[in-house]
Amino acid sequence: MRILFLLVILSVASALQSQVVVKENMIQSKSAFPLVTSNTKAAVVYDADDYLVVQKTAELFVADVESVTGKQLRLTDTVKGDKEIIVVGTIEKNRLIRQLAEKGKLDISPLEGAWERYLIQTVSRPFPGVSKALVIAGSDRRGAAYGLFSLSEMMGVSPWYWWADVPAKKHKTLYVDAPATLSKTPSVKYRGIFLNDEDWGLKPWAAKTFEKERGNIGPRTYAKICELLLRLKANHLAPAMHPVSTAFYKIPENKLVADTFAIVMGSSHCEPLLLNTASEWDSKTMGPWDYNKNKDKINEVLSNRVKENCAYENVYTLALRGLHDAAMGGGDVPMREKVKMLESALNAQRDIIARHIDKPVETIPQAFTPYKEVLEIYSNGLELPDDVTIIWADDNFGYMKRLSGPHEQKRSGRAGVYYHISYLGVPHSYLWYSTTPPALMYEELRKAYDTTADRVWLANCGDLKGAETQISLFLDMAYDIDQFNAGNVATYPARWLAKMFGEQYYDLFQDITCSHINLAFSRKPEYMGWGYWNNYWGGGEKRTDTEFSFANYNEAERRLTEYSRIGKKAENLLAALDEESRPAFYQLLYYPVKGAELMNHMTIKGQFYRQYVRQQRAAADRLKAQVKCYHDSLEIITDGYNSLLDGKWKYMMSLKQNYDGTSSYFMIPLMEEEYTPVGAPRLAVQAESENLDKGGMSFHALPAFSTYARKSYWIDIYNQGTGELNWSVAPSDDWILISQKSGKTSTENRIHISVNWDKVPVGEKVKGQIDITSGNQKESVLVSVFNPESPARDELQGLYVEENGYISIPAADFHRKFESNDIQMNILAGLGFEGRSLQLGNPTAPLQMYRAGDVPRVEYDFYTFNAGIYDVYT
Ligand code: REL
Structure with a gap:
């Protein structure tokens, strides 16, 4: 006897209010639909007048079914003798869907005027000669695509099947149980990624492997990226913009590809009106990228860009920064002027949009990202039209720098998020593999969402590969944030992997990924x-x-x-x-x-x-x-x-x-040099010789960093003249040891300075000086040292005790907590050095005055060896 296995009872409860189920075995239910059986195959029907993305998705769905069952469904725009059909389309353009609605067989009213929603429903005897139709009706073009791809995912085709080679689950037969099921409106309206820092991966790979014929990231690569986004139920893309790549709009097919997949194009925080400034601005032919000096040309180029692309769906960035991740203009411009310049540039950009797009300008998606120095300009009183979305940025390391305040929460343009899960820049890049903690992402993004950041979410995902998990999580949260909470988010990577490689590995995945x-x-x-x-x-x-x-x-x-x-x-x-x-x-x-x-x-x-x-x-x-x-x-x-x-x-x-x-x-x-850790004796040297006599002596010592421990320093003595120079060095105290007391140099000499620690009193800072003389020229180097005492540890084991002048306490290990109705102290799993973090209350709680003793807080007990004033770092 053949045993039938239950394939996937993967309800997309997250996305759907009722349950669509795909199974391998026959379903006894009125809403059951046979997709592929041992002797039948449904046909996939779209309307030839519908949006291109519908046909594109239908083609991909047919390929998905084939990769699961080995059978190819008929793809058609006309019903001809098929007993079971899958009808996919928008309620606007698909005639079959409209007919079913008119006959009262399908209630499409919740889809009218809705954003990216879909209805999946089995309809019996929909048309003469057809016994069953599985209808996927979209409120708009992406709604239809998301609906069909949700079935692909349920039958075991991962959105990452191509980009990460996740194999499809194999099954001989497939049945769908589809009682009328309506998807939610996505939590965030525009959800997408910014392809950044493509220099070391995506670009060389596309240029030399995948898109050799172009030698660049071009339409074939973008087609794969757009397909991935659509499968991940995202809709927005900011293309690669580093000068190593050919700019997106320099290859005309690119935008057609994006539109075929119904992807809304945009550009990053520093790139106004779809212009990839760093790779497109040519100062030889266009003049300087400087708004004060060259605003007419800048606006002309931007205007052409909008004119050529306004037929497509875009989110327009309003911006004025340097060509890369830098401020525009010199640093000494007064803040007032900076605010004025930015305001005038943004207004000019808005005028350009209004001139070229025949819609009320307040209805065209526009976004402004106060990133890095722009946040300061914004905070100094920049006036922004009310409908423009303010995209708040994180600090490049996953912590939001700013959220909408009470006034900003009233803006009609609402807010958004620009979030790094990969970063190139100061003080330190991370481009290899994304390790941004899911718990951090949820904690930060949820509070942004709760304070109106629901219009645009853009993740800087590096060059895509290496950030797969975080991309999925970011976009899943943007699609339906309510399926997440602080308790389930840390295990997202394990659930994500188990879905791909088998539920039997879940515990193992949880162990590995959490650690x-x-x-x-x-x-x-x-x-x-x-x-x-x-x-x-x-x-x-x-x-x-x-x-x-x-x-x-x-x-x-x-x-x-x-x-x-x-x-x-x-x-x-x-x-x-x-x-x-x-x-x-x-x-x-x-x-x-x-x-x-x-x-x-x-x-x-x-x-x-x-x-x-x-x-x-x-x-x-x-x-x-x-x-x-x-x-x-x-x-x-x-x-x-x-x-x-x-x-x-x-x-x-x-x-x-x-x-x-x-x-x-x-x-x-x-590297083999000697350095000593903090808490060990410290030596700092400060050289002040910059008033150099031409022809005489100058010197240079390494800059003094009192927090950087060094056992020795050196001074370089330079001869500024042509002949030989005699010099001598005299330390003020006998605790200063120098490698050479006098010498002759025609170019330079290096003297090492170290300390006789036995002569420096424990626990004291001692200062001295080294005089360097050459002829009648005399210069000085200041030397300071500190010889810390090493405190003995006593019996206070187990509590927090000072060691080498430090006490370190995990935030979640408080001894007492005091909460109010609004402000609770939560311990978050999956975040922090010890895997536990402390969250101070609720970011959306109303502002309140507390009496000193009632302030919500946590308290920590600790021990020190000396009374005094301490620096506290949190
Ligand atoms: O080169 C650039 O301008 C960009 O790669 C950066 O500026 C990027 O937008 C920034 O967010 C850093 O990651």
Whole structure:
């Protein structure tokens, strides 16, 4: 006897008010519809006069059914002898749907005038000769597409089937149970991604692999991206804009492709009116990108852009910034002037829109993003038309910088969100694999949503690959935020993976993904070199005060052990999965987890190695070999990624996405210089010789950073003249040790300064001076040192006790809490160093005055060895 398995009882309860179900076995219900049976196949019918996206989606749906069942449905625009038909279309243009509504067989009234909603319903005997129709009726073109793709997803085709090679679930037969089911209006109106920082992945991959014929990111790539967005029930795209790519509008087919998929185009915060300024503005032919000097040309170019593209659906950015992520104009312009200039530029842009689009300007979607310095200009009184959506930005690291206040909440344009799940810029980039915690995303985005940010949500997703989970989560929240809460969001990655690879792995996925996100919260894999070399952009100051500790609580070892544990689990699962699932698993879980494991081992072992070098231990060589081995393994698994599926993703994954390290990410762990951690004796040197006599001596010392611990400094003495220069150096105190007291130089000399710590009183700051003399020229270097006492730990184990001058308390470990009706203290799982964070109340609670003793708060007890004034960092 043949046993029928239950395929998917995946109700999209999230999206649908009643339940559409797709199963492999026959359904005994009035609303049952046979999609593919052993001897029948339904036909898919669209209306040839409907929007293009409907036909496009129908074609893709037919391919989806084929990938699941191996059977091809007939795709047609006319009903001809088919017993079972799937009718898909918009209520505006699909004649069959209108006829069914007129005959009273379908209630489409909730769809009239609605935004992106759909109705799925089985109708018996809809037309003469047809026994059943499965109707997917959209309130508009995207509504119809979302409806049909929701069936694809239920039968086991992931939106990521192409971009992450998730295999379709295989079944011989498919039945749909479709009682009248209406989707919700999406939570956020425009929901999409910004393709940014394509330089190291998407661009080289498209140019050399997928779209070789163009040598660039072009219409074939955009078609795949737009399809993905539609399947993810998103609708908005800001295209790649770095100068390495050909600008989106320079390839005319691009916008046609976007429109075929009904995707609403836009541009990022610094790019007005769809102009990809950084890659399109040509100062040779257009003059400077400077509104004060060249506003007519700027407005002319913008006007042409709108004229050529206003036939399509767009969200228009109103903006004025530099060509990249920088301010426009010089820094010394008074704020008043900046506000005036921005206001006049935005008004001119709005006039351009009004001139070219034949609709009341207040009904055309326009957005303004006060990002970085623009937020300050906005806060200084910028007047913005009421219908313009203000898109609040995060701080590039996932924390919203600003939300709508009470006045802004009354704006008709409402608000939006520009959110980074990947970032290139100061002080530190993260472009490799997105590790933004789901719990953080929900916490931040929900409060933005609750304060009217429901008009536009745009995620900066880097170049797409490597941010798959966070993209899905962001767009799922934007589509239906109410299916999420603080209790279920942290397990989103596990649920997402289990849906792709099998529910039997759910616990394993939960273990691996929660730990992976948590470890990256205290340091992202991209930042592992940061402990030693703080940042590419900031000029590379070396420091060790942020390295993981071998001394305290085995912090470094525990981190490595945990990475090894989850890395091993990911590796075992990779081996256990069937051949077809492996490429997807490699991309979505194995590579990021194993990559983070190797990166952590490489850098932390490097730290260990440097310590051994300082201690002159022979085992240093063995550690060096290990570091190299981890490095090579990283290269190997990255090559593995790029060679999946016969090189489908060649050039997509690169360790250079670890931008701060670029080629030196491997060198960092092996650097051998000596630095000391905070809490150890500190030496600061301050050189003031800039009044240089031409022909005489000048000198230079490393800048003094009192927070950066150093054991030694050096001073470079330069000869400004042509002949030889004699110099001598005299320290003011005998605790200052110098490597050389006098010398002769024709170019430069380096003197090392160190300290005889035995002569510096414990617990005191001591200042001294070094005089450098040459002929009758005398200059001074100030030296200050601090020799901290090392406090003995006492019996107060288990409470928070000062150690080396510090006390560190996890926020969620408070001793007492005081709440009010509106402000509760919540502990959020999946967020924070220890995987628990404290959320202070409700961001939308009304402002209230409290008497001192009643203020909602938490309290912490701690012990110090000395009374006094302390700095508190939260
Ligand atoms: O190059 C640029 O201008 C952009 O990549 C950045 O400015 C980006 O928009 C910013 O949000 C950083 O991620």
